[in-house]
Each structure stands twice: as C-alpha cells, then as structure tokens.
Amino acid sequence: MGNILEVENLNIQFRLDEKYYTAVQDVSFSIREGETLGLVGESGCGKSVTSLSIMRLLQPPTQISGQIRYKGKNLLDLPEKQMRSIRGNEISMIFQEPMTSLNPVHRIGTQISESLILHKDLSGKQARQETIRLLQSVGIPRPEQIVDEFPHQLSGGMRQRVMIAIAMACKPQLLIADEPTTALDVTIQAQILDLMRKVARENRTSILLITHDLGVVAEMCDRVAVMYAGRIVEEGPVRQIFRNPQHPYTQGLLASLPKVDGPRTRLQPIEGNVPSLKNMPQGCRFAPRCRRAMDVCRQRDADFHLVEDAHRVRCWLHAE
Amino acid sequence: MAEALLQVEDLKKYFPIRRGVFQRTVGHVRAVDGISFTVQKGETLGVVGESGCGKSTMGRSILRLIEPTSGVVNFEGRNIVRLRKGQMQAMxxxxxxxxxxxxxxxxxxxxxxxxxxxxxxxxxLYGSREERLDRVRRLLERVGLDADYARRYPHEFSGGQRQRIGIARALAVDPKLIILDEPVAALDVSVQSQVLNLLEDLQEELGLTYIFIAHDLSVVRHISDRILVLYLGRMMELVEAEELFADPLHPYTQALLSAVPVPDPDAKRERIILQGDLPSPANPPSGCPFHTRCPVAKPVCRERAPQWKEIKPKHYVACHAYA
Amino acid sequence: MAAMQFETPPAPAAAAPPAKPFTKKFWKSVRDFPMLYLGALIIVLLILAAVLAPVISPHNPTTQFSDGLTESGIPVGPSAKFPLGADNLGRDILSRVLYGAQVSLLVGVISTVINLVLGVLVGTVAGYFGGWVDNVLMRVTDIILAFPLLLFAMALVAVLGPSLWNVLFAIGVLGWGTMARVVRGQVLAVKEFEYVQAERALGASNTRIMFRVILPNIIGPVIVLSTLNVGQNILVEAGLSFLGIGIQPPTPSWGNMIEAGMQTYQVAPWTLWFPGLALVIAVLGFNLLGDGLRDILDPRNTQH
Known part of the structure; x- marks a missing residue:
C-alpha cells in the first residue's frame, strides 16, 4: 500500500503584533491508503493548524514552508483552481462544531448536492437521489424528509451525520476529521465513531483524525502522532504508543488520565502549563515540565530516534 | 455514621415555554423532574448525564441561582427554598x-x-483591606499559585490557572459545600489531573463537601464517593462509585459506560450503541424517559415511570427490569 | 472560518515587554486609526474655539457694524476686517461661528450626559431584571423612539418656552431611547456570563451586580454611542434654533445663523456657508471619533 499523503518538514508561522511565531515546526508524517492516523495533542499544539494547512485553508498573514504531497503532488504548489477541485472531492474535512459548519440558511439537501453537482457533474435530479442515498448511508432516519429540512431542525448528532454525508459525498481518498466528536454526548459520540469507521472501510478512505481524547485515538487509529507545542514528539503504531510510550510527555499524558477500571489512585499530573506561542521555551519545548530533563534538553531540541519498528521519538533520553 | 449536610427532596424545575403575542405558556421544559438525594458531610457526590439531563440546572436550583419550581433543599436541616432574599444571600x-x-x-x-x-x-469578612489582601495571598498559595499574581488580570492566565482562581474565589468565604459544575471539562488533559488533585487535597484539609457535576465518566469515578446518573431530568441510578462501574444495573448506565472510549487499544468490550437521539426535555417520552432508546424496553416502560428502589444494599435504580 | 484561531491559552507574561517609546507608539496608532485621530483633532479644535472664543474672536459677536453692510443693505463678503464676511445685520460671522461653538458644545455635551444617565439606568434595569420590568421600560423606550427627536423636542420646547436650558433639557430627557436599547442589549449579553452568576452565587445584591460588575463590562459601546450622540444632539439643537424655537437671537448659534443665512444667501452666500460648514465639521468630528473608538474597542482589531 502506498502513501496517500506525505507531509514533510512542515513549518507554519503566524503573525502577531508584527512578529512571526512558529505554530508548527518541522512536522513530518505520512498516511497510507485506508489507514487512520491520529494526531493527538493539547490546545495550542498545532494539530488543527496542521490539518487546515493540508486543505490550504489558512489565511494570511501566515507563512508555510515544507511539502504536503498528496499522491505525489505538492499541494502547496498547486494553483488555487486545481486545489478547489481536490478540496471536498478527493480530500474532505469535518469539523468539531456541527452547529456552525453547516450553513443555517440552506436546506440540508442543497448543501450535500452542491459538491455532487460541482465535482461529479450530476444533474439536479440525480444529485437529489444520491443525496437521499447518502443520508440513508449515514443512518439518518426519514432521509426523504430530512433532505428538505434546515440545519437548526436537527440535533447535534444528526448534524454531524450530515457533515459526514457531505464529506463522503464524493468518496474522498482522505478524510480530515478535526475533533469530530468533541462537542457530542458520549452515547452520540459512540454512534458517530462507529459510523466513521464504517464509511471509511466501505470507501477505503484514509482518515487523519485530530483529537485530544486518547480514548478516541485508542479506539479509532492505526497509528498515532503525538504533538506538543508545534512539534511531533512521538509517532508509532497505536499499540506501541499506548503499551510502550517513550516520550516523557506521552508517558505523562497517559499517566494523568483517570481510569474507568482498577483501583482509584492519586493522579500523576504533568506539572506546569502548556507554553504559549509567544513564549516558547528554548531547546526541547517539553523540558520545563519534564521530570527527566537534562542540561542538553534546555539547549537544543532532540532529533528523532527509532525505538522499535516504525516507532520514533524525539527525546534526548534516547540519543546514544 | 456521618451526618447529612444537604438533603434534596423531590426537586423540580420546569421552565415555561412561551409562545405568541401574549407570551402564553404552552408547555414546560422539565429540566429537573423530581430529584431526591442526601449528601453527607465530607462526601463527594458525583452527578453524571448527557446534555439535557438537567445536571447543571439541578446544581443551580440547589443554590437557588435558579428558583426551583418545587421541592425541598435542606441545608444543615434548614429548608433554604423558604428563606427570604436577605437570609439567602447570607446563606x-x-x-x-x-x-x-x-x-x-x-x-x-x-x-x-x-x-x-x-x-x-x-x-x-476580615475588617481591613490589609487583612483581606493577606487572605488573598494565602488563598492563592493554597490553590497552588504565586501570591504575587494578585495584581494581575484574568487574561494573563491559562485555563488551568484561571480555574484555580475560580476555586480560590469559592474558598474565600469558607463554605461547607461546593458545587463543581464541570470544573475540568474545559481544561487540557495534562492540566485536568492537577486540578482534580487540588480538589482532593482541599477537601481533605478543609473538610469540604462536594457535588461534582460532569459528563466525563472516568473523572467522576475518580473523584466521587457515590454517583448519581441522570437522564432527562430524572434519576436513573445512585450507588457507590466503584460499584457503579463494576455492576451497573440500569440499561442506560450500562450503555453510557460502554460508550466511553478507553485509552487502551486492546480493550475488548461489549459495546452497546444506543439508537436514536436524546429526546427533548420539552417533550419527554411517557413512562420511563429512557424507553425510546432502551434495548430491553417492555410495554410497561411506556406506560408508567418506574419506581426508585433499593435493588441491592445502597444501590438505587429506577427501572422496570428490577420490579 | 476559524483558520486563524489559536488554541493557545494566554500564559502569564514572564516579564512585561520593554515599553516602546511613547511617540513611536502614538504614531503607529495614528497610522492604524487615522479617522479616529482626525475626529479627535476636530473636537480638540472645536473645544479650543469654544473656550477661547472671547480671546480669539476679532469682534463682539453681537455688535452690528455699519460697515458690515453695503449701502444697499447687502452683507459684505470676506475681508480683512470680517475674515468670513458679515451677516444680514452687519455682524462678524467668524466671531459668531466661534461663539456658536460654545452653544453647540454645551448643548451637545450636557444633553448627552442626561441621555447617558437615563439611558444607562433604563437599559440596565430593563436588561438585568427582564420580565415585566423589561416590558414596561422597553415599551416606554419604543414610544420615545417612535417620534423623531427633533419633533418631540420641538413640542416640549414649545411648552417650556425657548431658551438654552430648555433646549438642553428637552434633548436630554427625550434622546435616551437608543442608549437604553443598546445598553439593554449589552446587559442581556453580559449577564449570561458566568462571572455575573458567580457574583450572585457569592451573595451580592442586584445593585452591586448591575453597577459594579455588569456596567464596567459594557462601557465600550456606551462610550462609542455617547460620542455619536453628541454629534446628533448638536444637529437637533441646530434644527431647533433654525426653526426659531431654540437659541434666541442675538445669542449666536449655528442653527439660528443658518436660518438668518437662508434669507441672504442669494446675495451673500457666505452667510449660509460658514455656519453650515462649522456644523458639518463638528458633527463629522464626533462621528469620526465615535466610529474610530468602535474600531479600537472591537477586540478583533486589538491583538492580545
């Protein structure tokens, strides 16, 4: 299986108060065909920014460098017109807020058939048929009626189903899901995750899943990249990341979670706070919160070191 | 046997739905629909449920930030629902x-x-400005912040630090009961556990009683002595925390627990995926409010609301399956 | 589109960044908000004109000069003695425009203060308590707003009799409708914030919550609206004076000067132009300042 997406040395800088701040630094990862990659991290780690840059949805003043290769083509070099034919067609995206990502003044059907007419050259009537079929496939009851309703008439879970129907309308090769269930209730989240797994399997779609929820990652992903303060600190197959985490940050995250089984013991938090964009520490950005930080950590950031097969970590503790 | 600090009896809060030019009341949202429980001194009662279950409204009704429609809230034996405005402000x-x-x-x-x-x-409290400032510094240190932060403004702080300040504000009057409404839901994972530990420490040191409202089941399990499960404003289950997870009796609790994603890729679990959406509390189903989504619903569930019963020692459930 | 939204929570600054020199900051801010500063400049000049009118006016504003009129009784045009020409009674227009600034500012500012107090009071109480209190107060506001302020003020001044203080009073007690509405809307939004609920949970009284917690948080829009309000009230005063029920001659006001100018503008157009121009510039000044303040107070324009 080949790589559908390859991100290489991605750097993203934002302008604030006439200065540029690096939100994403040297981020590289790839997604294989049919694979689900989880991009995990806390607020401000750059995971959402990374996903938006793949869709080229970041607005200036932003500086992006590096390569984002989709099937070998660097998306950052494509003219806007070609990019539009990829967006929503070959790569599509679902967002956290199903409330605000649907247009409130258009009927559900119009919003789905829009991309079918645009990308697949269907007639209005064909598009409507296809839309109803899509709504049915994402588990929406009474699709013939819902198609003519407005977003506010639907619940949050139903709206997220509609978002998935829109995203899957053109059978994309890659689905980017940015915190797709964060705004939903637990029982609804279970439905949506189940649905995402199903539609991805049926269409052989790769998923880039952006989330802060390690439970969702464990459940959905084949591989995981952990981000902290704009960099990937650890990457590997999901089982190895959870069973044998190597970066002190990954270890800290996993240790700080309260558990749903076993005895209740005192939580082991990571001390300190996530650094802000304007106040990035020197060297390894996790060093100020790291219990095992050494002198070298505060001076220079580490390179990646291979721990096991396909499991790499950016930490001085692994430098031989 | 510890003594009861708070006793809630048949608490109800209905919000009127008004329509038309004359704002006629055409119905009610039954946000909280008959909740009763007791909280012992020094205990933490966890309250869980999904959106629309009434957990936040319940918390605010107990404090009378929202006036309850009916019911009794006894705090140290005094029904505070009856208190006049001035007495309530002191309370x-x-x-x-x-x-x-x-x-x-x-x-x-x-x-x-x-x-x-x-x-x-x-x-x-505390006569002079100096005494108050001194108390401010001690409060900040107590919640793990630098005393020099007193001069700064909220926008200079991160979410976790702000939440510590919110906790310090609650502590400033030396309360006996603190209702925590999703206190860690907005925080980063690595900061959540810091705040949870702080809450535990404060409880131990100051002998506080907590009502901890949350949607995150693992957080609630961690911090609570007992847990109350709500669905559409009604009580589903109430039991000691570990028991709830080890032996959930209500079908809703079972589905809720099985839906929580566990941070373990090898966890093999029987997942119960509930069909359908949460009904609107403005138009709740007849009988047991959960019957529309319940995998084991019987005809009787549609007709009558189940009784609140002690099925096992100190394990309360409202479900016809145990009738 | 949330592309530019940061997830970064603000951490406490380790140390305040070194303060930029004040002049540099000032010019940067002028470059960012040129209209704001133009408005401010106009208002400063206006205030100077009003305050210094007795000093800088070339003549007494009510003195009728015989050489202000030609032999056929037409006002003389701009000259060394009368820089902006003379009016239909031979008075110096420049001096009258300068003194007119006193009247305009006095009426504009004081009536706005009255608007402000009434509007904030009504709006805050209505928004905070809601229910029937809100209903009653907002219906009263609707009635106030249903009539054009100029018409309403005319009626009231007609009853009270025309004088500076009556004009000021009429505009003050009738012009608070918009302020009340805006304040109510802001209060409705702010009172839902949890810090307002937190204050209630602490046991604070309603008065304390309204005036110590909510009010400081809506001060921005109130300032903007008040500034725009001054300009509007100056116009209403000019209108009343123009119609002859405002400031009474011989006291100069831009309104009654325009009215006088109307009679002579065909033979002496400057009698209309200059008071008209003064009025336009003054109102423009307040509008520019108000709009500029709105920009500055809009969080999207400030980077924190």
Missing part, C-alpha cells in the same frame, strides 16, 4: 459554585485581588 457563604468555563467565569475587569476580595467585601 450563600455556606455553599459555593465553581464553573465550567474558566474564561467566562472571571470578571475581565477585576484584578485577581479584586476578584478574591469581592466575596469578603460582600459578606463583610
């Missing part, structure tokens, strides 16, 4: 609230010192 010293959103719950125009002195001024 607020005893019971405090910590909010979910640390960005919205601090007044952006108040410095941290002003924020923390406000309760002392309202209740006329």
């Amino acid at each position: 607020r010293r005893q019971m405090q609230l910590v909010f979910q959103d640390p960005y919205a719950s601090l007044n952006p125009r108040f410095s941290i010192a002003q924020t923390l002195m406000e309760p002392m001024i309202i209740h006329n």
Whole structure:
C-alpha cells in the first residue's frame, strides 16, 4: 500500500503584533491508503493548524514552508483552481462544531448536492437521489424528509451525520476529521465513531483524525502522532504508543488520565502549563515540565530516534 | 455514621415555554423532574448525564441561582427554598459554585485581588483591606499559585490557572459545600489531573463537601464517593462509585459506560450503541424517559415511570427490569 | 472560518515587554486609526474655539457694524476686517461661528450626559431584571423612539418656552431611547456570563451586580454611542434654533445663523456657508471619533 499523503518538514508561522511565531515546526508524517492516523495533542499544539494547512485553508498573514504531497503532488504548489477541485472531492474535512459548519440558511439537501453537482457533474435530479442515498448511508432516519429540512431542525448528532454525508459525498481518498466528536454526548459520540469507521472501510478512505481524547485515538487509529507545542514528539503504531510510550510527555499524558477500571489512585499530573506561542521555551519545548530533563534538553531540541519498528521519538533520553 | 449536610427532596424545575403575542405558556421544559438525594458531610457526590439531563440546572436550583419550581433543599436541616432574599444571600457563604468555563467565569475587569476580595467585601469578612489582601495571598498559595499574581488580570492566565482562581474565589468565604459544575471539562488533559488533585487535597484539609457535576465518566469515578446518573431530568441510578462501574444495573448506565472510549487499544468490550437521539426535555417520552432508546424496553416502560428502589444494599435504580 | 484561531491559552507574561517609546507608539496608532485621530483633532479644535472664543474672536459677536453692510443693505463678503464676511445685520460671522461653538458644545455635551444617565439606568434595569420590568421600560423606550427627536423636542420646547436650558433639557430627557436599547442589549449579553452568576452565587445584591460588575463590562459601546450622540444632539439643537424655537437671537448659534443665512444667501452666500460648514465639521468630528473608538474597542482589531 502506498502513501496517500506525505507531509514533510512542515513549518507554519503566524503573525502577531508584527512578529512571526512558529505554530508548527518541522512536522513530518505520512498516511497510507485506508489507514487512520491520529494526531493527538493539547490546545495550542498545532494539530488543527496542521490539518487546515493540508486543505490550504489558512489565511494570511501566515507563512508555510515544507511539502504536503498528496499522491505525489505538492499541494502547496498547486494553483488555487486545481486545489478547489481536490478540496471536498478527493480530500474532505469535518469539523468539531456541527452547529456552525453547516450553513443555517440552506436546506440540508442543497448543501450535500452542491459538491455532487460541482465535482461529479450530476444533474439536479440525480444529485437529489444520491443525496437521499447518502443520508440513508449515514443512518439518518426519514432521509426523504430530512433532505428538505434546515440545519437548526436537527440535533447535534444528526448534524454531524450530515457533515459526514457531505464529506463522503464524493468518496474522498482522505478524510480530515478535526475533533469530530468533541462537542457530542458520549452515547452520540459512540454512534458517530462507529459510523466513521464504517464509511471509511466501505470507501477505503484514509482518515487523519485530530483529537485530544486518547480514548478516541485508542479506539479509532492505526497509528498515532503525538504533538506538543508545534512539534511531533512521538509517532508509532497505536499499540506501541499506548503499551510502550517513550516520550516523557506521552508517558505523562497517559499517566494523568483517570481510569474507568482498577483501583482509584492519586493522579500523576504533568506539572506546569502548556507554553504559549509567544513564549516558547528554548531547546526541547517539553523540558520545563519534564521530570527527566537534562542540561542538553534546555539547549537544543532532540532529533528523532527509532525505538522499535516504525516507532520514533524525539527525546534526548534516547540519543546514544 | 456521618451526618447529612444537604438533603434534596423531590426537586423540580420546569421552565415555561412561551409562545405568541401574549407570551402564553404552552408547555414546560422539565429540566429537573423530581430529584431526591442526601449528601453527607465530607462526601463527594458525583452527578453524571448527557446534555439535557438537567445536571447543571439541578446544581443551580440547589443554590437557588435558579428558583426551583418545587421541592425541598435542606441545608444543615434548614429548608433554604423558604428563606427570604436577605437570609439567602447570607446563606450563600455556606455553599459555593465553581464553573465550567474558566474564561467566562472571571470578571475581565477585576484584578485577581479584586476578584478574591469581592466575596469578603460582600459578606463583610476580615475588617481591613490589609487583612483581606493577606487572605488573598494565602488563598492563592493554597490553590497552588504565586501570591504575587494578585495584581494581575484574568487574561494573563491559562485555563488551568484561571480555574484555580475560580476555586480560590469559592474558598474565600469558607463554605461547607461546593458545587463543581464541570470544573475540568474545559481544561487540557495534562492540566485536568492537577486540578482534580487540588480538589482532593482541599477537601481533605478543609473538610469540604462536594457535588461534582460532569459528563466525563472516568473523572467522576475518580473523584466521587457515590454517583448519581441522570437522564432527562430524572434519576436513573445512585450507588457507590466503584460499584457503579463494576455492576451497573440500569440499561442506560450500562450503555453510557460502554460508550466511553478507553485509552487502551486492546480493550475488548461489549459495546452497546444506543439508537436514536436524546429526546427533548420539552417533550419527554411517557413512562420511563429512557424507553425510546432502551434495548430491553417492555410495554410497561411506556406506560408508567418506574419506581426508585433499593435493588441491592445502597444501590438505587429506577427501572422496570428490577420490579 | 476559524483558520486563524489559536488554541493557545494566554500564559502569564514572564516579564512585561520593554515599553516602546511613547511617540513611536502614538504614531503607529495614528497610522492604524487615522479617522479616529482626525475626529479627535476636530473636537480638540472645536473645544479650543469654544473656550477661547472671547480671546480669539476679532469682534463682539453681537455688535452690528455699519460697515458690515453695503449701502444697499447687502452683507459684505470676506475681508480683512470680517475674515468670513458679515451677516444680514452687519455682524462678524467668524466671531459668531466661534461663539456658536460654545452653544453647540454645551448643548451637545450636557444633553448627552442626561441621555447617558437615563439611558444607562433604563437599559440596565430593563436588561438585568427582564420580565415585566423589561416590558414596561422597553415599551416606554419604543414610544420615545417612535417620534423623531427633533419633533418631540420641538413640542416640549414649545411648552417650556425657548431658551438654552430648555433646549438642553428637552434633548436630554427625550434622546435616551437608543442608549437604553443598546445598553439593554449589552446587559442581556453580559449577564449570561458566568462571572455575573458567580457574583450572585457569592451573595451580592442586584445593585452591586448591575453597577459594579455588569456596567464596567459594557462601557465600550456606551462610550462609542455617547460620542455619536453628541454629534446628533448638536444637529437637533441646530434644527431647533433654525426653526426659531431654540437659541434666541442675538445669542449666536449655528442653527439660528443658518436660518438668518437662508434669507441672504442669494446675495451673500457666505452667510449660509460658514455656519453650515462649522456644523458639518463638528458633527463629522464626533462621528469620526465615535466610529474610530468602535474600531479600537472591537477586540478583533486589538491583538492580545
């Protein structure tokens, strides 16, 4: 299986108060065909920014460098017109807020058939048929009626189903899901995750899943990249990341979670706070919160070191 | 046997739905529909449920930030629902609230010192400004912040630090009961556990009683002594925390627990995926409110609401399956 | 589109960044908000004109000069003695425009203060308490707003009799409708914030919550609206004076000067132009300042 997406040395800088701040630094990862990659991290780690840059949805003043290769083509070099034919067609995206990502003044059907007419050259009537079929496939009851309703008439879970129907309308090769269930209730989240797994399997779609929820990652992903303060600190197959985490940050995250089984013991938090964009520490950005930080950590950031097969970590503790 | 600090009996809060030119009441949202429980001194009662289950409304009704429609709230044996306005304002010293959103719950125009002195001024505690400032510094240190932060403003702090300030504000009046409404839901994973540990430490040191409202089941399990499960404003199950997870009796609790994603890729679990959406509390189903989604619903569930029963020792459930 | 939204929570600054020199900051801010500063400049000049009118006016504003009129009784045009020409009674227009600034500012500012107090009071109480209190107060506001302010003020001044203080009073007690509405809307939004609920949970009284917690948080829009309000009230005063029920001659006001100018503008157009121009510039100044303040107070324009 080949790589559908390859991100290489991605750097993203934002302008604030006439200065540029690096939100994403040297981020590289790839997604294989049919694979689900989880991009995990806390607020401000750059995971959402990374996903938006793949869709080229970041607005200036932003500086992006590096390569984002989709099937070998660097998306950052494509003219806007070609990019539009990829967006929503070959790569599509679902967002956290199903409330605000649907247009409130258009009927559900119009919003789905829009991309079918645009990308697949269907007639209005064909598009409507296809839309109803899509709504049915994402588990929406009474699709013939819902198609003519407005977003506010639907619940949050139903709206997220509609978002998935829109995203899957053109059978994309890659689905980017940015915190797709964060705004939903637990029982609804279970439905949506189940649905995402199903539609991805049926269409052989790769998923880039952006989330802060390690439970969702464990459940959905084949591989995981952990981000902290704009960099990937650890990457590997999901089982190895959870069973044998190597970066002190990954270890800290996993240790700080309260558990749903076993005895209740005192939580082991990571001390300190996530650094802000304007106040990035020197060297390894996790060093100020790291219990095992050494002198070298505060001076220079580490390179990646291979721990096991396909499991790499950016930490001085692994430098031989 | 510990003594009861708070006793809630048949608490109800119906919000009227008004329509038309004359704002005629055409129905009610039954946000809280008959909740009763007791909280012992020094205990933590966890309250879980999904959106629309009424958990936040319940918390605010107990504090009378929202006037309950009916019911009794006995605090140290006194029914506070009956208190007059002035008495109630004095009573607020005893019971405090910590909010979910640390960005919205601090007044952006108040410095941290002003924020923390406000309760002392309202209740006329600690005579002089110096004494109050001194108390502010001690409070900040108590919640793990630098005492010099007193001069700063909320926008200078991160979410976790703001939540610590919110907790310090609640502590400023030496309350006996603190209702924590999703206190860690808005925080980063690595900061959540810091705040949870702080809450545990404070409880131990100051002998506080907590009502901990949350949607995150693992957090609630961690911090609670007992857990109350709500669905559409009604009580589904109430039991000691570990028992709830080990042996959930209500079908809703079982589905809720099985839906929680566990951070373990090898976890093999029987997942119950509930069909359908949460019904609207404005138009709740007849009988047991859960029957529309319940995998084991019987005809009787549609007709009558089940009784609240002690099925096992100290394990209460409202479900016809155990009738 | 949330592309530019940061997830970064603000951490406490380790140390305040070194303060930029004040002049540099000032010019940057002028470059960012040129209209704001133009408005401010106009208002400063206006205030100077009003305050210094007795000093800088070339003549007494009510003195009728015989050489202000030609032999056929037509006002003389701009000259060394009368820089902006003379009016239909031979008075110096420049001096009258300068003194007119006193009247305009006095009426504009004081009536706005009255608007402000009433509007904030009504709006805050209505928004905070809601229910029937809100209903009653907002219906009263609707009635106030249903009539054009100029018409309403005319009626009231007609009853009270025309004088500076009556004009000021009429505009003050009738012009608070918009302020009340805006304040109510802001209060409705702010009172939902959890910090307001937190204050209630602490046991604070309603008065304390309204005036110590909510009010400081809506001060921005109130300032903007008040500034725009001054300009509007100056116009209403000019209108009343123009119609002859405002400031009474011989006291100069831009309104009654325009009215006088109307009679002579065909033979002496400057009698209309200059008071008209003064009025336009003054109102423009307040509008520019108000709009500029709105921009500055809009969080999207400030980077924190």
